[in-house]
Amino acid sequence: MxxxxxxxxxxxxxxxxxxxxxxxxxxSAHSALIGSNPQTGSTVQALPEQLELRFNEPVSDISPAMVLRRDGDTVATLRPRADGTRLLADAPGTTLPDGRYTLVWRVVSADGHPIDGVVAFTLGDGRTPAIAAPTQRTASDVSSTSxxxxxxxxxxxxxxxxxxxxxxxxxxxxxxxxxxxxxx
Structure with a gap:
């Protein structure tokens, strides 16, 4: 040659x-969940008026709903709205019983890829333990896997x-x- x-x-x-x-x-540049209200693993006496997920970069909501579950059963379907690096949803208007809750969400990261996850928390006096964070799939887990x-x-x-x-x-x-x- x-x-x-x-x-x-x-x-x-x-x-x-x-x-x-x-x-x-x-x-590898997917968005990652960096915070929430309520926080994963926390115990809250009452839900905030507005549920909030915070990401490390802007996101878009692709799901018509965020789902709030108590012990695995759906108790409310919330309508999310993206606001820059935050995904917001009004809390359900009804009083919820104490227990273990998960907020299931799905968004599109800035690179166009969908990501999803779960925020687990306890509502009430704290006698019901929160779901352990390592067993929950979060956006950062999805991002790390990707x-x-x-x-x-x-x-x-x-x-x-x-x-x-x-x-x-x-x-x-x-x-x-x-x-x-x-x-x-």
């Missing part, structure tokens, strides 16, 4: 590898790229060059 063609082949492989890696890196998947895909792409470069370098060393190639 002519030295100029070999250089172009290596450059083409490197550019292809970068194109494979870039989408995987962008996939991020690790993107890193794995990027690592695989880097290995394929490295293998292609090694094959090209070996092929260029074993291909004999004739004098006719240099006289053109």
């Amino acid at each position: 002519h030295p100029t063609l070999r250089g172009r082949s290596v450059l083409l492989c490197l550019l292809t590898g970068l194109l494979v890696l870039l989408p995987g890196l962008a996939a 991020r690790y998947g993107a890193y794995a895909l990027g690592g695989l792409a880097a290995l394929v790229l490295l293998a292609a470069v090694v094959v090209l370098v070996r092929r260029s060393r074993t291909t004999p060059t004739s004098d006719k190639d240099h006289t053109r």
